[in-house]
Amino acid sequence: MAEPGAPVTRGKRPPKGEPVVDRALALLAAFDRDHRQLGLLDLSRRAGLPKSSAARLADRLHHWGALERDERGRYSIGLRLLEVAALAPRGQGLRELALPFMSDLAAAIHQHVLLVVRDGDVGLLIDRISSHRALAPLYNPGDRLPLHSTGAGLVLLAHAPEQFQRAVLAGDLLQEPERIPLSATALRRTLAAIRRERVAVLRRTHPVPLVTVAAPVVERGGDVVAALSVVVPEPTVDTRRLGGAVTTAARGISRVLDDHG
Amino acid sequence: MAEPGAPVTRGKRPPKGEPVVDRALALLAAFDRDHRQLGLLDLSRRAGLPKSSAARLADRLHHWGALERDERGRYSIGLRLLEVAALAPRGQGLRELALPFMSDLAAAIHQHVLLVVRDGDVGLLIDRISSHRALAPLYNPGDRLPLHSTGAGLVLLAHAPEQFQRAVLAGDLLQEPERIPLSATALRRTLAAIRRERVAVLRRTHPVPLVTVAAPVVERGGDVVAALSVVVPEPTVDTRRLGGAVTTAARGISRVLDDHG
Known part of the structure; x- marks a missing residue:
């Protein structure tokens, strides 16, 4: 040592x-x-x-x-x-501002609401509010999430520095947790769509059919500092309405971030 | 050293x-x-x-x-x-179980919901969910609260080991943050009432007239491991109804603690 x-x-x-x-x-x-x-x-x-x-x-x-x-x-x-840890500016400070918005979303969708920041080449789950009747959660607060195969991760990746994105696209891309190989071309197209539409919609079949909808939290100056996402079981979803709800909540967090910046 | x-x-x-x-x-x-x-x-x-x-x-x-x-x-x-810190069994584990119940309460009361554990002779604010339109908060997550002059603190004190309670009652007792001296006799009576009624109701005039209602979170075996409290402005309160809501949420947390114990 x-x-x-x-x-x-x-x-x-x-x-x-x-x-x-x-x-x-x-x-x-x-x-x-x-x-x-x-x-x-x-x-x-x-x-x-x-x-x-x-x-x-x-x-x-x-x-x-x-x-x-x-x-x-x-x-x-x-x-x-x-x-x-409550003093970490990235993370705790953010989650304090985000929690009321997450709480509102959770009350509306009765499933999972996640707040994720990028920590190097992974996402860090800062917080999750889950309804009593939600699906079994895939990730817990403090867990690391793959960027390229989670909704929140895709939002963070889509807004990461270009050089970083290129490095990720050049690497091994496996859909977690099934470990199915992903195409770099398809992922590049997905990331462009997320930047354009300001929302990511990701469908998964494993462990159960579910949809993740994620939107960026933006700080003054335009940097994406976090992603807010919801995870809901497939058959119950109106993704357009859900996208609206998540985007609105993410904008709310961005606005109070701005007030506190 | x-x-x-x-x-x-x-x-x-x-x-x-x-x-x-x-x-x-x-x-x-x-x-x-x-x-x-x-x-x-x-x-x-x-x-x-x-x-x-x-x-x-x-x-x-x-x-x-x-x-x-x-x-x-x-x-x-x-x-x-x-x-x-997300791995601390006391604290984070607890708050993950508590968060959905706190979220429900927050959606119902549109004010502050707090989760507090005892850490030696103070309360530690594990988490708080606050509505957008809530009063300015007195305490933030990670803050230490005086046991004898907060609603959640009183619940924790009332269920602390007898020897610890005696030591607190024998010490200087000041109402925070005004620093008004408290009577040990009155406090002893308050603690007995909290044990009897399983709920604490504390009125404060500073910084604004407000009411705190707090209830114990109990783990298998009967030990009180945390207190759940709500803080609302005085004129809006039906303390009996609020006591019922807080007690129900605290029981819900106790129940899932039991399932996970």
Whole structure:
């Protein structure tokens, strides 16, 4: 883990500061949706750290509140991180402004409403409001979504810098989760249509027939900062009406973003 | 900061691992609602670190995604922390289950709906859905609320361990934000009433006349894990009807918690 050229000392103590931080972050990265609670042994294994080192670092994270421990001694992500994460300008600030609009949409469509931002070459699901009677969700808040095979992802991709779009189109394009190969030509045409119509409509057959309709959230200056989407089961859909509702809500969010910018 | 008995070495490098982690965490703690973006100098000052050390640690946090940098080089909390925080079992897991119920309530009352958990001696606002036409909010997601002078806080306090309640009642009790002294006897009576009636109704005159109605979210086994509350302006309120709506939504959340427990 030492950087090239950094002085390396051998011993039980980590040789210098930064790798220690990386190790502490590795402890946080050891948790995922299927591992929300981890005993020390699992935590150290998943973080790739010796147990003694994991225990020492987890203790500091626990002391600060980044980790919590239950009565059985298992670690989990702590509330303090939720507090800190609430300060992320991209993401939390956006979702606070978006939530009332999402709530209105959710009340109207009784299905899923998603807010997604681009994080490098994936979409990050910032938030989802789902009706009690909605389809089983494909993605959960904090999950990463493929850009080229989700409605919100397509909107973000269509408005990403050209160079980035070219790189994506040149890569392997598989429809997730079925992993069906996609044609770059067809995708290029889809992206152009999304830019023209300011809305993406994506039909999926897997896991059930459903339609996603997504629209861009635009900040002052015209940059697309997020995508708002709804996911509804196929037979119930009037996509034109749904497109209108999603576009209106996305415009509402853009407007309050503008007021707060 | 060195642990008793730990070998201490002097030099430019931090002597051992743990303080480095504390310093990295101090960088995260340097951000707050009024300081979502910080240049390196402000960041190092607010974290109480030398600039060189702050730069080195911020670089590691940036590399991992816990911090982001804008085009002007200013740091902010990164999306990666939002991803990790989404794994906190208390908090995020809870809010995912609660959000549809909160959304329904918000659609019905057109004001604020809050979800709060106890974090030590304060309440932590996990989430808030607010109507476009709601009063200016007193608290934002990630904020800490006083337990003894908010509706949700009173519910959490009323169901906290007895020893904890005694300690709070023995302390200085000021009505926030006016800082009017509260009587411990009156508060004890209020808490007993909340336990009996399973709902808290709190009237405030500051900053405007408003009513908060809050109800407990209960997990399997009977522990109160959160409080759900609504905040509405005074003249519009039928508190009995509102109490019924909040209690019903809180029971709904408790029920799905049970299904997922």
